[in-house]
Amino acid sequence: MAPNEKAQYSIKDISRLSGVSIATLSRYFNGQSIRPSNERKIKKILDETGYRPSIAARFIKGHASGVIGLIVPDITHPFFALIAEGVMREARENGQLVLCGSSEGSVEIEKQIIDRFSQSILDGLIYIPVAKAENIPAIESFRNLPLVITARKDIIRGVPHIYHDGEEGGYLATKHLLSLGRRNIAFIASFWDSPCSNKDLLENLDRPSIRSRSSVDRFLGYLRALKEAGIPYNPDFVVVTGYGHNHGVEAASILKSRFLNCNGVIAMTQAVANGFTAQAKRFGYRIPEDISVVLFDANESKADYTFTYIELHLVTMGQESVRTLNRLIEGKEAHDTRLDVELRVKETSMALHPADQP
Amino acid sequence: MAPNEKAQYSIKDISRLSGVSIATLSRYFNGQSIRPSNERKIKKILDETGYRPSIAARFIKGHASGVIGLIVPDITHPFFALIAEGVMREARENGQLVLCGSSEGSVEIEKQIIDRFSQSILDGLIYIPVAKAENIPAIESFRNLPLVITARKDIIRGVPHIYHDGEEGGYLATKHLLSLGRRNIAFIASFWDSPCSNKDLLENLDRPSIRSRSSVDRFLGYLRALKEAGIPYNPDFVVVTGYGHNHGVEAASILKSRFLNCNGVIAMTQAVANGFTAQAKRFGYRIPEDISVVLFDANESKADYTFTYIELHLVTMGQESVRTLNRLIEGKEAHDTRLDVELRVKETSMALHPADQP
DNA sequence: AAGCTAACTGAAAACGTTTATCAATTAAAT
DNA sequence: ATTTAATTGATAAACGTTTTCAGTTAGCTT
Numbered sequence: 061m062a063p064n065e066k067a068q069y070s071i072k073d074i075s076r077l078s079g080v081s082i083a084t085l086s087r088y089f090n091g092q093s094i095r096p097s098n099e100r101k102i103k104k105i106l107d108e109t110g111y112r113p114s115i116a117a118r119f120i121k122g123h124a125s126g127v128i129g130l131i132v133p134d135i136t137h138p139f140f141a142l143i144a145e146g147v148m149r150e151a152r153e154n155g156q157l158v159l160c161g162s163s164e165g166s167v168e169i170e171k172q173i174i175d176r177f178s179q180s181i182l183d184g185l186i187y188i189p190v191a192k193a194e195n196i197p198a199i200e201s202f203r204n205l206p207l208v209i210t211a212r213k214d215i216i217r218g219v220p221h222i223y224h225d226g227e228e229g230g231y232l233a234t235k236h237l238l239s240l241g242r243r244n245i246a247f248i249a250s251f252w253d254s255p256c257s258n259k260d261l262l263e264n265l266d267r268p269s270i271r272s273r274s275s276v277d278r279f280l281g282y283l284r285a286l287k288e289a290g291i292p293y294n295p296d297f298v299v300v301t302g303y304g305h306n307h308g309v310e311a312a313s314i315l316k317s318r319f320l321n322c323n324g325v326i327a328m329t330q331a332v333a334n335g336f337t338a339q340a341k342r343f344g345y346r347i348p349e350d351i352s353v354v355l356f357d358a359n360e361s362k363a364d365y366t367f368t369y370i371e372l373h374l375v376t377m378g379q380e381s382v383r384t385l386n387r388l389i390e391g392k393e394a395h396d397t398r399l400d401v402e403l404r405v406k407e408t409s410m411a412l413h414p415a416d417q418p
Numbered sequence: 419m420a421p422n423e424k425a426q427y428s429i430k431d432i433s434r435l436s437g438v439s440i441a442t443l444s445r446y447f448n449g450q451s452i453r454p455s456n457e458r459k460i461k462k463i464l465d466e467t468g469y470r471p472s473i474a475a476r477f478i479k480g481h482a483s484g485v486i487g488l489i490v491p492d493i494t495h496p497f498f499a500l501i502a503e504g505v506m507r508e509a510r511e512n513g514q515l516v517l518c519g520s521s522e523g524s525v526e527i528e529k530q531i532i533d534r535f536s537q538s539i540l541d542g543l544i545y546i547p548v549a550k551a552e553n554i555p556a557i558e559s560f561r562n563l564p565l566v567i568t569a570r571k572d573i574i575r576g577v578p579h580i581y582h583d584g585e586e587g588g589y590l591a592t593k594h595l596l597s598l599g600r601r602n603i604a605f606i607a608s609f610w611d612s613p614c615s616n617k618d619l620l621e622n623l624d625r626p627s628i629r630s631r632s633s634v635d636r637f638l639g640y641l642r643a644l645k646e647a648g649i650p651y652n653p654d655f656v657v658v659t660g661y662g663h664n665h666g667v668e669a670a671s672i673l674k675s676r677f678l679n680c681n682g683v684i685a686m687t688q689a690v691a692n693g694f695t696a697q698a699k700r701f702g703y704r705i706p707e708d709i710s711v712v713l714f715d716a717n718e719s720k721a722d723y724t725f726t727y728i729e730l731h732l733v734t735m736g737q738e739s740v741r742t743l744n745r746l747i748e749g750k751e752a753h754d755t756r757l758d759v760e761l762r763v764k765e766t767s768m769a770l771h772p773a774d775q776p
Numbered sequence: 777a778a779g780c781t782a783a784c785t786g787a788a789a790a791c792g793t794t795t796a797t798c799a800a801t802t803a804a805a806t
Numbered sequence: 807a808t809t810t811a812a813t814t815g816a817t818a819a820a821c822g823t824t825t826t827c828a829g830t831t832a833g834c835t836t
Contacts, residue, residue: 070793071793071794072792080815081815081816082815083794083815084813084814087813089794092813094813095802095814098813110536112536113537114537114539114791115474115538116477116478116791117791118794119821120472120475120793120822120823121792121793121794122794123794125474126534127517134503135493135499135502135506136496136502136503138496138499141494144494144518145522148520149522152527157517157534157538158517159516159517160502160516160517160518162503162506164503172510173510176484176515179470179473181539334724366696428823430822438786439786439787440786440787441786441788441824442785444824447823448824450784451783452785471823472821472822475821475822478790478791478793478821479823479825
């Protein structure tokens with residue numbers, strides 16, 4: 061019933077071994093100044109014993125635990141993995157630890173995790189919600205807990221949000237394809253739970269349940285770029301689907317079935333782009349000669365460099381989230397941060413052959 | 419200095435509000451039987467307050483914290499992300515939380531994380547080392563802590579290891595390529611720190627620093643399959659490199675520079691396979707007509723389905739690690755687990771054109 | 777209704793730390 | 807040598823739990 065056999069040294073042991081009083085030891089661990097001779101004695105014993113004050117005991121006394129929580133929808137998705145990487149790196153550099161939960165895209169599991177977290181020893185929480193804005197689960201659990209929301213905007217009033225400029229991303233991607241002479245640009249939107257038909261996507265932009273999805277912001281940028289170029293919006297060029305390879309395959313099939321002369325594609329993820337490309341090739345299209353592809357996401361150092369993409373600085377996003385959270389933990393003011401995006405041109409960008417230009 | 423403002427209910431408050439003694443409350447939370455009348459009173463107050471016992475206070479008293487640690491070399495690599503997913507899922511299902519650290523491939527950082535973890539409230543640790551076997555850092559820190567090593571074998575005596583059968587994977591991959599009529603099979607080995615020239619790879623199989631790398635096990639399977647097929651081993655078909663896309667590109671260039679008539683390739687990761695494929699195409703090779711590619715890794719549900727691969731059941735590996743760790747935490751015996759691998763044939767497998775058969 | 781168990785209960789001590797108090801010590805500055 | 811300021815240690819009270827132990831209650835049996 062008590063499997064936690066610590067058998068560790070306690071501050072009492074260290075006091076006895078070093079001949080320095082418990083009070084002074086505590087002062088030492090809390091950064092107050094100490095007589096050099098005592099400091100030497102303490103360091104010696106610490107080296108020998110490897111003693112560290114118990115986080116749990118300090119936490120009980122109101123001391124910060126140095127543990128922050130992170131809730132991601134899916135740790136296997138590079139998008140979130142990169143954010144997690146940034147969170148862990150920044151946390152580590154601040155001497156903090158990260159308690160990490162993956163909600164596997166399910167609001168139920170998200171609730172479960174929040175429930176567990178709330179009885180834990182967190183100093184604060186970085187939260188990437190799956191849930192729609194209107195039913196964020198059990199936020200009451202966190203009334204007293206510093207909270208930062210990442211990769212989403214406008215979810216909870218009064219809480220700092222760290223997100224990138226999705227509208228600008230959609231705009232840059234579209235403008236880039238236009239600059240390659242491609243005017244028939246498909247937009248493959250991805251949602252966790254395909255929430256609407258394409259028509260809805262345009263008509264329901266203001267519904268909060270949909271607004272919270274990054275696809276929508278990018279879509280707005282897409283619309284702006286088209287408008288600027290004087291190209292009328294054609295809803296047939298929009299496909300609403302999911303995040304996976306199979307969804308890319310599906311999107312290619314759907315677009316083909318609509319008999320569109322599509323020569324540019326914007327995909328939300330690498331997997332969708334891969335699926336689309338594979339299927340389009342099966343249909344006999346050449347990539348990038350016939351169709352140029354731009355994707356978002358997760359193309360930091362280690363990923364695949366063949367696709368042109370909108371870089372989202374996801375590691376930075378994770379780091380910035382921790383910095384913001386730590387401001388809150390220290391009782392300071394904190395505010396929203398919108399990170400810039402950048403276009404990275406790679407092999408899947410190619411100017412449309414002049415013969416095909418309209 | 420005390421930013422942790424809990425202002426939460428404590429068991430004392432609940433005792434006062436419910437009129438039930440602290441001791442009885444504690445018993446209730448620990449699953450002992452309670453007078454039904456008291457149970458009713460308690461439940462009522464719990465509903466009203468949302469109170470949960472503090473993990474930290476329980477931990478001080480020797481109660482398990484329900485927190486396990488996980489150290490991965492790189493959370494952005496799908497290989498480790500999938501293991502992490504399995505760990506988190508199994509942990510969640512057992513009501514446990516996961517304290518997660520990414521060592522970013524650095525032994526230094528790994529040490530730092532272990533150091534921080536050791537003063538924390540862990541019940542146990544799942545550890546995927548970057549370090550070579552001989553200098554696992556500060557394992558002494560964990561003398562009393564249940565420990566499981568994952569995705570590696572033969573690292574620390576007396577500690578359970580959960581790993582897959584890399585030799586069998588290499589064997590299956592090679593045999594598959596042979597069955598397609600391809601006899602000039604390149605093996606692109608990946609190491610965190612390219613530790614040796616190709617020649618070394620064969621000659622140093624027994625050096626523990628190298629044995630711990632999964633590339634080597636797979637390589638042994640490769641050798642076995644070649645031998646079985648009566649094909650002499652040619653070290654020129656081996657390239658030793660890293661895990662990234664750029665390393666795949668490099669490997670293709672190296673193989674080309676050796677003027678080998680290579681018609682099959684085994685890559686350790688998706689990124690390497692992608693890089694190799696991209697570069698090989700630039701050189702004018704057709705994939706898979708001219709060169710069939712098999713890779714390892716990270717191809718569970720959400721990944722790219724175009725490459726033939728050896729499935730490693732990484733989520734299962736994570737889950738199994740938690741199960742094993744929990745056996746240790748409960749004071750039971752635990753042992754090594756070797757997980758099976760499977761060949762999944764996809765589009766990059768194609769029989770060699772008969773004209774090209776030797 | 778009394779007696780006898782067995783099941784349950786509450787007061788208080790303990791866990792490893794922090795903090796406050798206050799008298800006592802030390803070091804530095806004159 | 808004296809004053810002043812900085813640091814020290816013993817003690818005790820917290821923090822939110824668990825655990826021990828002696829005492830109480832409820833459910834049986836007669």
